[in-house]
Amino acid sequence: MTISAVVHTYNEERNLPDCLASLAFCDEIVVVDNESTDRTVELARAAGARVAVFSGRHGYPEPARVFGLAQLTQDWVLIVDADERVTPELRDELRRLDSDPGACDGYWVPIRNYHFGRWLRHGGLYPDLHLRFFRRGKGGYPEVGLHRGVAVDGPQGNLTGDLLHFSYRNLAHYFGKFNAYTDAEAERIVAQGRRPGGYDLLLKPWHRWLKAYVFKAGFRDGLAGFLFHAFSAAYVFASELKAWETFSARGEKLPVLATLFSRGRGRRQGEVSQ
DSSP states (O other), X not given: OOEEEEEEESSOTTTHHHHHHHTXXXXXXXXXXXXXXXXXXXXXXXXTOEEEEOOSSTTOHHHXXXXXXXXXXXXXXXXXXTTEEEOHHHHXXXXXXXXXXXXXXXXXXXXXXXXXXXXXXXXXXXXXXXXXXXXXXXXXXXXXXXXXXXXXXXXXXXXXXXXXXXXXXXXXXXXXXXXXXXXXHHHHHHHHTOOOOHIIIIIHHHHHHIIIIIITOGGGGHHHHHHHHHHHHHHHHHHHHHHHHHHHHTTOOOOTGGGTTHHHHHHHHHHHHO
């Protein structure tokens, strides 16, 4: 088995050295750089990685990853972000697949998320499984956009070794991503033609918070858990509100309060008609 690792970067000089060090076992490392203005490219080349420059929208990983997949040459693909680290356990597990005649075509990897300095074990955040390892030519991105996932054509399995994710250094870093990501999510909502109603703006954020923080025990992660889940609810609200704003700017007046329970009524009507 030979492994290609692909890493998307945009101004990641702080994170990239540790990420690449954890990938030293790979046969090929391709850094897809989104026109960084810091020392990211310099550090990538110094570590022995091959750099491919992607000129698309800054900070959006999936289009860059699609570009990166075309640059790879080895048998297997490992997708890693610059703020992630491969643990020794995951490294050894990937190596053992080389001698497994029954190896699947793709594998889901558990991600251990660290937010505001703490590993969030609760609130549905662990194990946070993502399809990150697959045979080259068997996997790809059928839908390109922010946080769209890989699809693999063939048998799939689960790995047990963790991928560590250190996503936010501080509040300023979080809110820098918050604005860009909610913009992208709002664009996706608008592209789907889904007009936000009262449920989406008023109840959906609270539902997100209650489900994760209360019912899935996110409160057990202390202040870091409270901040993450509160901001996750705010993320939903901001995304829906930005989409609502776009439709309103087009002259489409959306009756927010009148559509508060429209989804529930629609489901009941559909059930009766059947």
